[in-house]
Amino acid sequence: MPKLDESLLTGLPPFSLLERAQIREILDHAVSRRYEEGTPIFREGHDADRFFLLLDGYLRVIRSTAGGDQIIVLHISPGQLFGIAPALQRDTYPATAIAAAESIALSWSAKLWGDFTASYPGFATESYKTLGQRLGQIQETLTEMATQAVEKRVAAAVLRMVNQSGRKTDQGIEIAFPVTRQNISDMTGTTLHTVSRLLSAWQKDGIVESTRKHIVVTDPHALVLLSGAQG
Amino acid sequence: MPKLDESLLTGLPPFSLLERAQIREILDHAVSRRYEEGTPIFREGHDADRFFLLLDGYLRVIRSTAGGDQIIVLHISPGQLFGIAPALQRDTYPATAIAAAESIALSWSAKLWGDFTASYPGFATESYKTLGQRLGQIQETLTEMATQAVEKRVAAAVLRMVNQSGRKTDQGIEIAFPVTRQNISDMTGTTLHTVSRLLSAWQKDGIVESTRKHIVVTDPHALVLLSGAQG
DNA sequence: CCGGAACGTTGCTCTGAAACAAACTCCTGA
DNA sequence: TCAGGAGTTTGTTTCAGAGCAACGTTCCGG
Structure with missing residues (x-):
């Protein structure tokens, strides 16, 4: 596997405060993968053993009911972290992520989340900021749906x-x-x-x-x- | 104002790993207040300058649309942290909290959130765990509402x-x-x-x-x- | 003890959107 | 190049639930 280029992460919010060397370090732990349109990245209920960053493409995040109905909870666009259930101490993913178009994502072992937040300034802050926005969005959708x-x-x-x-x-x-x-x-x-x-x-x-x-x-x-x- | 008793916090998840002295310290920074049924604790859009812990009673968390419709996003019961927008780097509350029954809550200045997560073992972890559960609940409600x-x-x-x-x-x-x-x-x-x-x-x-x-x-x-x- | 406000019940009407049904169009792969 | 599937369109029927209206009940303050 060829080394990933530092430019992939520079400028993205969670990494904006980091030195070049730190970004290098983060990339060396990352796995990069391509997903065809329609391919699942992870599934609801499965072991939340990795967290992800979308580099290119678009994802749909989906939840299903027992009755087989499903709804799209949100979309992920390039530059966003996703599947960060590990950050919330969850041991399974609460939703399914599927590539809406051909996509490329990096991922890291869930165990590294703690290291990242501890070692890299701004990483935790920015991640939780994203999470806050996402929570707000979902509440927005919920009110909309209800009214x-x-x-x-x-x-x-x-x-x-x-x-x-x-x-x-x-x-x-x-x-x-x-x-x-x-x-x-x-x-x-x-x-x-x-x-x-x-x-x-x-x-x-x-x-x-x-x-x-x-x-x-x-x-x-x-x-x-x-x-x-x-x- | 009389000193608050340590027993208020012992046993609650975010504080379970702490020493008696640390709990004392946390309580010394807290403000306690009673809310009549129907009283707002904080309002959507207002400055998120404090975060809270419900000691007794029940709250409704509400979001309103521009058109005046409103929906109840979730309920808070005793022992839960709420109004933790500061944890997510939000500068305003995304929803309104109202006492559904006579309630008592502690609160701290938003500035202390960083100190708490840095100084007290388990505090951040447990808080984000709660947050994860809450996010899951809302997604659940959303799917339910849609299907x-x-x-x-x-x-x-x-x-x-x-x-x-x-x-x-x-x-x-x-x-x-x-x-x-x-x-x-x-x-x-x-x-x-x-x-x-x-x-x-x-x-x-x-x-x-x-x-x-x-x-x-x-x-x-x-x-x-x-x-x-x-x- | 009275009056009014807040909360709840029930009947009736009407409509938005789901359900059902049947084609049509584009795309893909054999 | 043809078959089949995925996606879309449109018409018709049906009904759950919103809207409207009127009334009953409980509670509270003066």
């Missing part, structure tokens, strides 16, 4: 993906990873049928442009209004 | 309160703090009307017994079945 009508939720879900991964094209802003109607329904707790109808309607109104597994938002402002941003 | 029908959600919500605060009486297990229909609807994202109907129906079936702000579960097993525990 908002389907159309608002779907609009909000699309916006969230755009905000996290949007990149400009000539027609508008596109979501950088493949998304199916089913995926969106799993984010919003509705059916793919309803999502399909909504997207069709929005397309008619010139708000989005969508093909098979691909969505471009042509009128973000209209979508923000639909999402009910207190208007 | 389950109203009756199941309400049953699950009642069960959660019973598990957290249930105490045996001659007729069954009662929830130890006041709960209105509206409260339950705020936990489940439905209306108080629907909750009222459900409780009436359950009462008819001999599953619960409820008076004004008080609920006794007479047949917990039936409720578990209703909650859809994969049966």
Whole structure:
């Protein structure tokens, strides 16, 4: 296995305070791996023996019910730590992570978490900061789910993906990873049928442009209004 | 202000590894306060300048939408840390905490969080463990909200309160703090009307017994079945 | 002891969205 | 190049649960 380059980590929040030598040290303990679209990185209930950093690609974090229904709890984008159950003293992962697009991630043995927080200034602080943001996001989604009508939720879900991964094209802003109607329904707790109808309607109104597994938002402002941003 | 007694903290997870002298030290920095039912301890968006430990009573943690709807994210029971936004490097509280019954809580300046985690063995570990559990709970609620029908959600919500605060009486297990229909609807994202109907129906079936702000579960097993525990 | 507020119950109506159903389109691999 | 599967679209039906309304009950302060 070739040595990983230091530039992979420089500039990322958890490592921003570190010396070059320290980053080297961290990388020497890391394992790098590529995941095809649809491949699980880890599964709900399995031994939480490693923690991860996404270098490239996008992930979906999923929870399933006993009845077989599933929902997408959040998305992970490049530069983020994930699977940090070990940081929370959990011995199993509470959710499943799946590559939404071809992805590359580093990972470390869970045992190293303690070493990292102890040895590297800023690492713990920044990690827990991320965790706090994530907790806030989930609470946000929860309130939304409990109080908002389907159309608002779907609009909000699309916006969230755009905000996290949007990149400009000539027609508008596109979501950088493949998304199916089913995926969106799993984010919003509705059916793919309803999502399909909504997207069709929005397309008619010139708000989005969508093909098979691909969505471009042509009128973000209209979508923000639909999402009910207190208007 | 009289000195607080060490026995208040002994045995609680975050402090279990500590010496008597260390507990003394921690208590000397603490402020103790009593809150009437309905009194807010802190509010969403306000400066997160303190963190708390509930000694007695029960709290509701609430989030509100711009549109004025609100939902109860979780309940806090005695012995739990709460308002630990400072631990996550947040400068405002992401939710509001309100006394569901008359309550007593200790609090410390947010600045001390760093000192506590640095000086007291096990404190950080135990705190983040709690946080992990809480994150798991919220994800659980989220999936439930997205996939389950109203009756199941309400049953699950009642069960959660019973598990957290249930105490045996001659007729069954009662929830130890006041709960209105509206409260339950705020936990489940439905209306108080629907909750009222459900409780009436359950009462008819001999599953619960409820008076004004008080609920006794007479047949917990039936409720578990209703909650859809994969049966 | 009275009046009003807070909480709860119940009946009725109506609609948003799930469920069911049936094609259609694109993509992939044999 | 053809078959099958994955993803999508659209129409129709159905119903759980929200909304509205009116009334009952308990509690508390003056």
